Amino acid sequence: MKDSLRYNLRVIFVLTFASLICGFVLSFVFNSAKAKIKENEKKDIYRAIYQIVDNCKNVKEKRINEETVYYLFKEKDELIGYAYLSQGQGYQGKIKILFAVDKSIERLLGIEIIESVETPGLGSRINEEDFKNQFKNLKTNVPVECVKFSPQKENQVQAITSATISSRAVVSILNKGIQSLKSLVKEDGK
Amino acid sequence: MGSRSFKEGLWTNHPIFRQLLGMCPTLAVTTTVLNGISMGLAVIFVLFFSSLVVSLLRKVVPYQVRIAVYTIIIATFVTIVDIFLKANFPQVSKALGPYVPLIIVNCIILGRCEAFASKNKLSLALLDALGMGVGFFWGLVTLASVREILGQGTILGYRILPPSFNPLVVMILPPGAFLVLGSLVAIMNRLERIK
DSSP states (O other): OHHHHHHHHHHHHHHHHHHHHHHHHHHHHHHHHHHHHHHHHHHHHHHHHHHHOTTOOEEEEEEETTEEEEEEEOGGGOEEEEEEEEEEEOSSSEEEEEEEEETTSOBEEEEEEEEOOOOTTTGGGGGSHHHHGGGTTOBSSSOOEEESSSOOSTTEEEOOTTOHHHHHHHHHHHHHHHHHHHHHHHHHHO | OHHHHHHIIIIITOTTTTSOOOHHHHHHSTTSHHHHHHHHHHHHHHHHHHHHHHHHTTTTSOGGGHHHHHHHHHHHHHHHHHHHHHHHOHHHHHHHGGGTGGGGGOHHHHHHIIIIITTSOHHHHHHHHHHHHHHHHHHHHHHHHHHHHHHHSEETTEEOSOTTSOOOGGGGSHHHHHHHHHHHHHHHHHHHHHO
């Protein structure tokens, strides 16, 4: 009886101690790499912006309410639209989407997936052009919808076969992002 | 004894071609040689350090929770690799995608920790880890070379086959992975029989 108690305490001790040390090591490694990872993400965002909006010549970042909105300009500093990074839960982990809209925030110019860890071969196909291109020129005053068969109505996109959750996640993250962007730009205009 | 543990993984008990372990990364990431090299190096790193820690702790860890402890140790090293790639080689990290975190469940690593490192002294455990790691590495690179040459006509991005060569797209698709793996296993078996 006494022995089994001692054994159990040892099990608890070893597991706790192992997790603590590993957690400590990881937080140290992560902290030392955080700045570089952020910088890489920023590069990805800029690359995505220039890919979506081909006549964009200049990008200015603006912090509004602790969030970053990207203002897109043509030559002679003419505003042509906004871009915003929206994130949310996908099927297996976080999905980060960058989308761009025109300057009146009425039409989507396009989306780009910045980060995702969806199932390879199924959910990961949200990265494919065929899926992303569906979002071009959609309206932003009504929510985008995700349907399983070829879209019948306006503002619908077709989900990827056997990756309905990932497709829906992209659409809902996008819709959420559009709402935030609208209120942020409004805030800024005040 | 020492050199035997090293050779085990390198040839006689090759993780891919003999034990058929770690098939998920083997089949999935070997579309280009660069991916194969990165995955191979990542696995060598994780296997080496996990074996080191597991072998050192072999008398401390209670039997019932050994797998849990090994998994924590392996997951830590895999996450370090993941963070390192994200910070320094974002392109590689993107190309390998979720397969880097998936090294945690690569059965070669847990298998070697459980079957070897936890029962042997440090020097043998390290040699075994290196042997298995390097074996896995050359397996991936061989598979990836065949697939990249036939599927794209290039190696490490450099064109080596004339432009008139029509790439066999199937080679970089999943069926290509199975075809090449099957052929390589057959060649290995043949070589074994000649001996």
